[in-house]
Amino acid sequence: MKFPPFEYMEWAKLIPPAANNLSRSGVAAPAWDELGIDLREVALYGDHPYGYEPLLQAIAARAGTVPGNVVIAAGVSQAIFLTAAALLEPGDHVLVERPAYEPLLSVPRVLGAEISRIERRFEDGYKIDPDRLAESLTPRTKLILLTNLHNPSGTFLTREEIGALAAVAGRVGAHVFIDEVYLEFMPGPKGGTAYGMADNIIAAGSLTKAYGLAGLRCGWILTPPPLVPLFRHAVDHIFVENVFMAEQIAARIFPRLAALRLRNQAIIGPNHARVAAFMAGEPRLEWVEPYGGIIAFPRLKSSGSGDELARLLKERHQTSVVPGRFFEESRHFRLGFGAPPEILESGLKAVGRALGEL
Ligand SMILES: Cc1ncc(COP(=O)(O)O)c(C=O)c1O
Numbered sequence: 422m423k424f425p426p427f428e429y430m431e432w433a434k435l436i437p438p439a440a441n442n443l444s445r446s447g448v449a450a451p452a453w454d455e456l457g458i459d460l461r462e463v464a465l466y467g468d469h470p471y472g473y474e475p476l477l478q479a480i481a482a483r484a485g486t487v488p489g490n491v492v493i494a495a496g497v498s499q500a501i502f503l504t505a506a507a508l509l510e511p512g513d514h515v516l517v518e519r520p521a522y523e524p525l526l527s528v529p530r531v532l533g534a535e536i537s538r539i540e541r542r543f544e545d546g547y548k549i550d551p552d553r554l555a556e557s558l559t560p561r562t563k564l565i566l567l568t569n570l571h572n573p574s575g576t577f578l579t580r581e582e583i584g585a586l587a588a589v590a591g592r593v594g595a596h597v598f599i600d601e602v603y604l605e606f607m608p609g610p611k612g613g614t615a616y617g618m619a620d621n622i623i624a625a626g627s628l629t630k631a632y633g634l635a636g637l638r639c640g641w642i643l644t645p646p647p648l649v650p651l652f653r654h655a656v657d658h659i660f661v662e663n664v665f666m667a668e669q670i671a672a673r674i675f676p677r678l679a680a681l682r683l684r685n686q687a688i689i690g691p692n693h694a695r696v697a698a699f700m701a702g703e704p705r706l707e708w709v710e711p712y713g714g715i716i717a718f719p720r721l722k723s724s725g726s727g728d729e730l731a732r733l734l735k736e737r738h739q740t741s742v743v744p745g746r747f748f749e750e751s752r753h754f755r756l757g758f759g760a761p762p763e764i765l766e767s768g769l770k771a772v773g774r775a776l777g778e779l
Pocket residue numbers: 446495496497498499522568572600602626627628629635640
């Protein structure tokens with residue numbers, strides 16, 4: 422196994438931040454004071470063989486399952502790797518959505534899987550037709566990889582839609598992996614995990630995007646019970662145990678997630694409305710309006726590429742957006758709108774000016 426360069430990740434990690442940073446897909450971190458944690462209560466050493474029990478319980482309770490079905494991972498990034506490593510063998514067939522967050526594609530590929538794509542088309546509102554999915558399945562299809570909310574478009578598949586896809590996948594014994602890292606922006610009846618809808622659904626989430634807690638690396642996988650041993654074997658080979666201190670801190674934060682979300686929503690709601698108004702008044706762009714979260718994936722109506730727009734924004738307007746080529750869609754760019762309102766405002770004005778310069 423040899424890892425190829427991960428172009429988007431390198432870009433995201435190394436690009437110097439612009440004054441108007443509209444490339445981010447997560448909110449800013451909360452202050453320690455907001456979390457009310459006494460670090461002296463956090464032990465350096467203790468028992469957490471397959472995860473710290475209070476954290477497993479907190480994750481399981483929200484998902485309506487038992488702690489034994491929860492696998493702790495260092496973010497959804499590691500959840501993607503663990504899932505592919507636990508379930509795939511070289512030559513297995515895997516279906517990955519397009520446009521896609523790059524690791525969903527590159528991780529199974531590096532593990533030797535044969536990849537085909539499920540198109541999520543702009544014209545269809547990025548929905549997935551179960552009949553089209555059925556046509557792409559083969560007896561060797563082991564895994565279908567999706568995001569919900571969708572990165573890059575921010576659009577939403579309902580639990581029922583995912584249930585229909587899982588039913589189709591089940592005909593060939595395939596599992597559906599749903600990266601729900603952005604679903605954390607909108608919990609409740611509409612945002613609830615799809616885990617449990619069918620016994621071939623695997624779901625993963627983390628505290629990174631909606632709570633600004635990327636540094637904790639607290640992620641999880643909700644696994645169908647028969648797969649738990651496979652995941653545990655992968656864990657034992659890959660990292661044995663997660664960071665005990667981070668698990669304890671995360672467990673203490675869980676009761677505060679709703680309050681953190683509410684606080685963030687006070688910024689995100691008006692920002693979403695501002696972006697919607699900008700899009701309505703901008704004839705050179707079109708989009709499928711995101712359902713929730715803080716990312717959107719506008720498309721240039723005429724000539725010019727998302728790359729060129731991103732370059733102009735960076736070089737002339739101190740503004741950053743993510744070029745659509747990182748999601749295999751060169752006419753698009755990904756716009757993050759979780760920034761403070763004044764930054765968003767000046768970033769949107771810059772987009773308008775740069776569009777005129779294309
Ligand atoms: C769809 C998707 N999944 C996972 C991640 C990584 O999340 P985590 O920090 O939980 O590893 C990202 C980050 O950009 C993402 O966009």
